[in-house]
Amino acid sequence: MVTNQAAYDAFYPDDAVITFTVAGPNTTYSVTRVSDGTAVSGGVPAQPLTNIPYVPGEAIAFEGIQLQVSGAPANGDVFTAVHSNPQKLDILSIVENLAIGLDTLGEGDAANLQRGELISDALISLDNAMTAINQTTSKIGARLNTIDSVESANEEIKLFHRNTLSDIEDLDYTEAISLLTQSTFVLQAAQQSYLKVNNLSLFNFIRG
Secondary structure, eight states, rough: OBBOOOHHHHTTOOOOEEEEEEEEEEEEEEEEEEEEBBBBBEEEEEEEEEEEOOTTTTOOTTTTEEEESSSHHHHHHHHEEEOOOOOOOOOOHHHHHHHHHHOOOOSHHHHHHHHHHHHHHHHHHHHHHHHHHHHHHHHHHHHHHHHHHHHHHHHHHHHHHHHHHHHHOOOHHHHHHHHHHHHHHHHHHHHHHHHHHOOOOHHHHHHH
């Protein structure tokens, strides 16, 4: 399983080979890169994983992943830890693939290693799926807020139109025409007065 995503991403896409050596009562293991055969570092503090004493049931940790090997490996046993890049699947497909994989895997050290890798991939895929869901939820929330704002503006426009229509329907046309006629008469009288005053000189104004 993945325990340190940053270290895992830095190591990917390389793969690792775990080789067991049995000499009498002592069993050791070494972890090397598939690409160039150099030793892979692991442990705390980090050190090259070369001829490390093997303890049954104890996890083998390196480059951000942790593997569990059970049983007693034979001399020369080799396991390849393949760093897969999980596909982007929907949650139901992820769970289905995990269930099928767990049902079809048999027993033994190799199967246990594959089982751990399968579970690790499923957890990464589920994490990616949840991240995508959260991002989509945020986008939907922003769009819903925009829709609410538009609906609110539309309601205000509808209210304005209803009030305007009501004013038009309630208008007394006779009274409105009378007011318009009076306003026109007053405006014309004011314009004529302005013209007369404007044509008078100061002398004519004093004489008058």
